[in-house]
Amino acid sequence: MLKDKFYKEIPNIHHPKEKLVATHCSYCGMQCGMNLRVDTDKNTIIGVEPRYDWPVTLGKMCPKGVTAYQQTNHADRLLRPLIRDDASKKGTKEGFREASWDEAYDLIVHKFKALQAQYGKDSLSVFSGVSMTNEKCYLTGKFARVALQTRYIDYNGRFCMSSAAAGFLRSFGVDRGSTLPWTDIHETDCLFIAGSNTAECHPTSMFRVWEVQNRGGYLIVADPRETPLARRADLHLDLKPGTDLALANGMVHLLIQNGYADDAFVQAHTNGFEETKALVSQFTPEYTSEITGVAPEKLIRAAEIYGKAPNAIVMFARGIEQQTRGSDNVSAYTNMCLVTGKIGRPKSGVATLTGQGNGQGGREHGQKADALPGYRKITNPKHVKEICSVWGIEPEEMPQPGVSAYEMFEFMQNKTIRGLYLLCSNPAVSAPNLNEVRGALKSLDFMVCSDIFLSESAEFADVVLPSVTWSEDEGTVTNLEGRIIKINKAQEPIGESKPDWLIEVELAERLGRGKYFSHLTSPAKVAEEFRLASKGGYADYYGATWDKIEKQNGVFWPCKDKDDLGTPYMFLDQQYYHADGKAQICALPYRPPAEEPCEQYPLRLTTGRVVYHYLSGNQTRRIPFLHDMCPEPYVEVHPETARQYGIEHDEIVQLFTRRGEAHFKVKVIEAIRKDTVFVPYHFGHEQSINLLTIPALDPMSRMPEFKACAAQMEKIAAHGEAVR
Numbered sequence: 001m002l003k004d005k006f007y008k009e010i011p012n013i014h015h016p017k018e019k020l021v022a023t024h025c026s027y028c029g030m031q032c033g034m035n036l037r038v039d040t041d042k043n044t045i046i047g048v049e050p051r052y053d054w055p056v057t058l059g060k061m062c063p064k065g066v067t068a069y070q071q072t073n074h075a076d077r078l079l080r081p082l083i084r085d086d087a088s089k090k091g092t093k094e095g096f097r098e099a100s101w102d103e104a105y106d107l108i109v110h111k112f113k114a115l116q117a118q119y120g121k122d123s124l125s126v127f128s129g130v131s132m133t134n135e136k137c138y139l140t141g142k143f144a145r146v147a148l149q150t151r152y153i154d155y156n157g158r159f160c161m162s163s164a165a166a167g168f169l170r171s172f173g174v175d176r177g178s179t180l181p182w183t184d185i186h187e188t189d190c191l192f193i194a195g196s197n198t199a200e201c202h203p204t205s206m207f208r209v210w211e212v213q214n215r216g217g218y219l220i221v222a223d224p225r226e227t228p229l230a231r232r233a234d235l236h237l238d239l240k241p242g243t244d245l246a247l248a249n250g251m252v253h254l255l256i257q258n259g260y261a262d263d264a265f266v267q268a269h270t271n272g273f274e275e276t277k278a279l280v281s282q283f284t285p286e287y288t289s290e291i292t293g294v295a296p297e298k299l300i301r302a303a304e305i306y307g308k309a310p311n312a313i314v315m316f317a318r319g320i321e322q323q324t325r326g327s328d329n330v331s332a333y334t335n336m337c338l339v340t341g342k343i344g345r346p347k348s349g350v351a352t353l354t355g356q357g358n359g360q361g362g363r364e365h366g367q368k369a370d371a372l373p374g375y376r377k378i379t380n381p382k383h384v385k386e387i388c389s390v391w392g393i394e395p396e397e398m399p400q401p402g403v404s405a406y407e408m409f410e411f412m413q414n415k416t417i418r419g420l421y422l423l424c425s426n427p428a429v430s431a432p433n434l435n436e437v438r439g440a441l442k443s444l445d446f447m448v449c450s451d452i453f454l455s456e457s458a459e460f461a462d463v464v465l466p467s468v469t470w471s472e473d474e475g476t477v478t479n480l481e482g483r484i485i486k487i488n489k490a491q492e493p494i495g496e497s498k499p500d501w502l503i504e505v506e507l508a509e510r511l512g513r514g515k516y517f518s519h520l521t522s523p524a525k526v527a528e529e530f531r532l533a534s535k536g537g538y539a540d541y542y543g544a545t546w547d548k549i550e551k552q553n554g555v556f557w558p559c560k561d562k563d564d565l566g567t568p569y570m571f572l573d574q575q576y577y578h579a580d581g582k583a584q585i586c587a588l589p590y591r592p593p594a595e596e597p598c599e600q601y602p603l604r605l606t607t608g609r610v611v612y613h614y615l616s617g618n619q620t621r622r623i624p625f626l627h628d629m630c631p632e633p634y635v636e637v638h639p640e641t642a643r644q645y646g647i648e649h650d651e652i653v654q655l656f657t658r659r660g661e662a663h664f665k666v667k668v669i670e671a672i673r674k675d676t677v678f679v680p681y682h683f684g685h686e687q688s689i690n691l692l693t694i695p696a697l698d699p700m701s702r703m704p705e706f707k708a709c710a711a712q713m714e715k716i717a718a719h720g721e722a723v724r
């Protein structure tokens with residue numbers, strides 16, 4: 001177990017009528033340790049307490065975590081399947097009636113079979129999410145390929161971790177989000193954090209960040225907004241949205257020019273140094289400043305601090321990844337570590353702050369359009385053969401690769417895809433360019449949605465299936481360190497709700513594919529098959545048994561067999577996963593965002609999160625405290641910009657782009673660039689900022705450019721009309 005200086009054993013005090021179930025939060029990749037308090041007479045969850053004995057978070061939790069338990073027995077929970085009888089009400093909450101599971105299953109099977117008979121196997125699609133355990137994510141990939149036999153599966157991680165994954169694959173040949181455990185962070189000498197609102201999005205990391213500064217180390221933050229993290233930074237690089245590639249190239253240029261490159265390391269363990277050196281040489285502080293808007297002196301100082309630090313960690317999140325050059329940004333910032341050799345050892349390395357609870361594990365085991373379990377590729381015949389032998393199908397039966405998440409909606413629009421099985425995601429809020437995406441959902445011949453609450457996306461469904469919360473089932477997730485941990489069951493599913501693995505097994509049986517699924521009668525049984533399927537892939541979980549996970553406080557992958565304790569540190573042996581064992585330093589030319597500001601749309605719109613809500617908000621908007629703290633979206637505007645537009649704090653503006661418009665209350669705030677506006681995206685229907693965002697995709701990762709597009713705003717007069 002990785003303990004650190006903050007670790008203290010604190011005994012749990014038990015109440016005679018309560019039991020504590022040790023588990024982790026349902027939300028973000030931090031996966032804070034918590035004990036759910038269960039009333040042993042009623043067998044219901046009644047509260048929560050932090051787990052001081054969880055080494056990553058040591059009893060810390062954020063406002064979402066301390067209220068997460070309120071989801072389980074919430075009055076809005078879906079308790080029985082719903083069937084739509086009124087097609088004219090599609091896209092609203094109305095027009096559903098309750099049904100039995102048998103009736104719902106019969107209808108789904110009848111419709112799915114009819115669509116496939118008429119339009120072929122690939123007329124169906126699966127869109128999933130990674131708030132699910134590894135076991136469920138694994139089974140969902142198998143369900144699409146073996147039960148539905150369709151090529152079209154992708155998931156919400158495409159909007160989240162796809163650029164980090166593509167960038168790390170290019171740099172290292174492997175994608176484990178962090179090269180080192182979180183318990184190292186506070187011991188480093190310099191943190192360089194780009195495009196992460198850590199204090200609001202990974203709040204329980206902050207005590208380690210502050211400790212770096214308390215020890216005399218440095219914090220450098222690159223963000224167009226002065227977030228709570230940036231406010232305390234030693235240097236805040238307040239760049240224009242979408243210009244990270246120039247900033248990263250500028251940093252690498254200064255590191256090389258000022259003698260901070262580690263020539264011996266570069267020579268022994270990397271490729272690509274010379275091309276990169278030549279490419280970044282044009283990114284002088286002055287040129288970089290012209291593109292990014294960051295003062296040259298700040299760039300020089302930042303490179304000096306990072307270059308001189310004995311140990312340093314580069315971290316980033318969606319701010320740099322949700323761009324059309326997102327995967328390039330990941331590799332370009334990773335170049336900082338590779339050029340200076342600050343990687344592959346304790347206290348130095350690189351980490352993306354993985355977003356969703358199982359954002360790491362969920363991207364490894366076959367929910368992606370082109371991926372199979374263990375991070376295998378569906379385009380690699382050897383990989384296909386390996387998985388076929390676990391699944392018991394012939395290689396010829398394995399479907400072809402599909403298309404990425406946003407492209408699936410385009411395929412729905414053009415009727416290539418006619419049916420959708422949606423689970424654990426709410427794209428009617430969270431996908432870009434919502435006017436198109438909502439139209440795509442409406443145009444489907446048949447749609448099923450599995451959720452715990454009736455989401456904005458469920459409003460488009462023909463059948464809604466009630467699933468269970470994380471607290472009513474068990475399994476593993478992989479946190480942002482790459483540590484596989486155990487989620488434990490605290491309560492029986494309420495109403496008639498069922499876990500997604502069971503729904504998939506029962507549907508597969510009714511679709512006539514029972515022989516591939518019927519043996520999967522519990523999460524533990526799914527786990528057994530899943531570990532076997534991952535065996536031999538580079539995301540190898542075979543040795544990560546539930547026993548070992550309990551005993552060791554988690555197991556870092558790869559963990560190949562029973563004697564392997566797992567891999568907290570990647571690349572300690574300086575062996576990277578490319579064929580020659582070397583890491584790739586990448587020469588990446590700068591290109592601006594897909595849409596630059598212009599006369600008609602002079603502002604840069606960027607989007608993101610607040611501490612009180614989670615993603616599409618379908619869970620957190622229902623929790624009274626979280627709703628009270630942040631009941632509606634708003635647009636952040638700099639005071640000078642507000643003056644220019646003649647708008648005041650709390651007034652309503654119409655914000656618009658080439659794709660759509662919406663009305664927002666103005667929050668006048670100095671903590672943003674004058675040329676940039678920011679809107680949080682956690683809200684539905686006409687309050688969704690994604691009505692405005694651009695579906696321009698990163699060519700490598702297929703990540704949409706959520707973080708930069710061109711916008712304009714106008715004040716709304718009292719009668720509700722825009723003032724022109």
Ligand SMILES: Nc1nc2c(c(=O)[nH]1)N[C@H]1C(S)=C(S)[C@@H](COP(=O)(O)OP(=O)(O)OC[C@H]3O[C@@H](n4cnc5c(=O)[nH]c(N)nc54)[C@H](O)[C@@H]3O)O[C@H]1N2
Binds near residue numbers: 201239606
């Ligand atoms: N409270 C809360 N926490 C969460 C979540 C949540 O919904 N709510 N979601 C979880 C998930 S799934 C994710 S993916 C993570 C996301 O975690 P983050 O990536 O930290 O969150 P965001 O708010 O999307 O964006 C981060 C920062 O990027 C900045 N930014 C915008 N454009 C640019 C740019 O062009 N360059 C740079 N360098 N920065 C830019 C924004 O100002 C913002 O401060 O959070 C996880 N944690």
Ligand SMILES: Nc1nc2c(c(=O)[nH]1)N[C@H]1C(S)=C(S)[C@@H](COP(=O)(O)OP(=O)(O)OC[C@H]3O[C@@H](n4cnc5c(=O)[nH]c(N)nc54)[C@H](O)[C@@H]3O)O[C@H]1N2
Binds near residue numbers: 160423425429470607
């Ligand atoms: N403009 C803009 N848009 C963005 C982003 C941004 O920064 N800006 N960020 C993107 C990112 S990083 C992400 S991760 C996506 C997330 O976008 P979504 O995938 O829409 O995120 P969630 O709100 O988590 O949706 C999960 C849904 O599944 C339900 N659910 C929870 N647990 C379970 C379960 O076990 N089973 C089932 N069946 N359902 C369950 C929840 O109630 C919820 O309705 O949004 C993306 N969209």
Ligand code: SF4
Binds near residue numbers: 032
């Ligand atoms: S930081 Fe993330 S995992 Fe921890 S309590 Fe908050 S939402 Fe949950």
Ligand SMILES: [Mo]
Binds near residue numbers: 159160161
């Ligand atoms: Mo995410």
